[in-house]
Amino acid sequence: MSQALLLIFEFFKTGLFAIGGGPATIPFLMDMAEKYPWFTMQELSSMIAISESTPGPIGLNMATYAGFRTLGTFGGIVSTLALVLPSIIVIIIIAKFLDGFQENRTVQAVFRGIRPAVTALIAAAVINMIRVTLFTEEAGKLIPQYKGCILCVIIFTLLQWKKLQKLHPAVWFLVAAVAGVVFQF
């Protein structure tokens, strides 16, 4: 029971502070991976792949997956509901009382500060993720896993090509999975 309450607390907090949609939840999920034995950072990267390749908003998919990893089906349901609860409360208050909310000068100033910070938080989270998924640590030294690093660089380079940018993320994950099997990652 206390696990369920913790899960609800963490996802409620994520819903309340993850500003800017799905990817903004990643720093919070990474905090959870560090703080609790629920899932590891490596598992988090698989969760991201699955959440991007299945229908539904990424943020909700990741909450369901993380909750499922922690407490099974029940965990998946409560995490997702905890994640959406702050949205429901905040949006209804804004819709009811605050006309012209998004044109308000203070609101705009707040978001001018938050947006770059969220970019930074996601960047820090992704660098951490790269460190644990594409490198192994031995005696305090980081040793790159060459196959994974090369694949990452190749896909990133291809993604800068406008035509390939429109491809669905699932296509890239499929390519990466095949490469993983063929080259025995």
Next chain:
Amino acid sequence: MVELWNLYAAFFRIGILTFGGGLTMLPMLKYELVEKRHWITEDVLLDCYAIGQCTPGIIAVNTATFVGYRKKGVIGGIVATLGMATPSILIITVVAMFLEAMMSYAIVQHAIMGIRGGVCALMLNTIYTLAKKSLTRKDQEGRLHPDKICVAICAAAFLLAFLTPIPTVLIIVIAAVAGVIIDRMTGGVAA
């Protein structure tokens, strides 16, 4: 009752037909809510969407709550949001169960190791796109320039997140306060 059910069903459909969420779902919302059902006008949708982006939480969920509320009050907001969340819960639970059962196969492990390389590449690309959007502003001719204040906030937040144990929530709160202070100091001209 029928209307609530319709609201639930509409957002269930949107949830199940949207890949990627947030920013990719606008065309879907427009088709389902404006063109097909005439529940709201396109202007109202864009308003909902703008508010959905500058409030806490998942953009898709915020938009669902807002449209639901406009249509049927508080209950409408809740029902629309649950409709949006149901496909995620169902699909991910099934996929997760299936994957857990497959994890012991070597071929699945190799595939997952490969996918991790792909995830890193896609996430790096997301940061790149986000940085272009959140660290620049348009001049009157629509050209993009780096916004020095945003770049400074981004660098400071990155150092705090990367080098100190300061909690994520606190960094967001500090950034919000910094945004307001800078706005007041510059007299809002830069905003």
